[in-house]
Amino acid sequence: MRKNPSAFFMERKFQFLLSLLIFGFSFTTLSYCSKQSDIIFSQLEESLTFAKDSNRKLIVVFGADWCPDCKALDGIFEEPEPKALLKENFILFKVDVGRFDKNLSLNDKLGNPIQNGIPALVVLDPSGKILTSTKGGEFSNASKMTKEQVLEYLYRL
Numbered sequence: 001m002r003k004n005p006s007a008f009f010m011e012r013k014f015q016f017l018l019s020l021l022i023f024g025f026s027f028t029t030l031s032y033c034s035k036q037s038d039i040i041f042s043q044l045e046e047s048l049t050f051a052k053d054s055n056r057k058l059i060v061v062f063g064a065d066w067c068p069d070c071k072a073l074d075g076i077f078e079e080p081e082p083k084a085l086l087k088e089n090f091i092l093f094k095v096d097v098g099r100f101d102k103n104l105s106l107n108d109k110l111g112n113p114i115q116n117g118i119p120a121l122v123v124l125d126p127s128g129k130i131l132t133s134t135k136g137g138e139f140s141n142a143s144k145m146t147k148e149q150v151l152e153y154l155y156r157l
Contacts, residue, residue: 041109059091059123060106062107063118066099068143069139070118073139073142121139
């Protein structure tokens with residue numbers, strides 16, 4: 001049994017409009033991601049310029065606000081001795097990875113340091129050359145680390 005021709009065309013019209021809507025949403029999402037990537041890359045370049053001007057290395061810290069280990073590392077970085085060491089020798093550039101769904105283009109550019117957990121650190125010289133990275137998840141248990149362990153890592157840089 002065939003459908004009423006006007007009902008058939010209405011159904012096709014609805015499918016076409018729905019497809020356009022989905023395509024439009026996908027395009028908007030892709031352009032948003034691209035703009036986010038552009039923003040984070042331009043912020044990285046600004047931080048590298050600042051590092052160069054102040055003769056310090058840049059530490060890119062990948063983390064997220066929901067991550068207890070990231071909060072623990074932030075807390076250690078705020079203690080007097082690590083804070084003074086960081087201020088004298090480094091520029092910190094924090095990158096929010098969300099639920100491992102944000103700023104992934106920068107993660108990829110820097111060798112996927114978050115592959116074994118966050119927080120993950122990448123240390124760059126002022127020209128942007130990677131000096132070291134915690135690809136092995138070295139700080140992914142930062143909530144169990146002591147200030148001395150973090151300082152030991154920083155002093156080696």
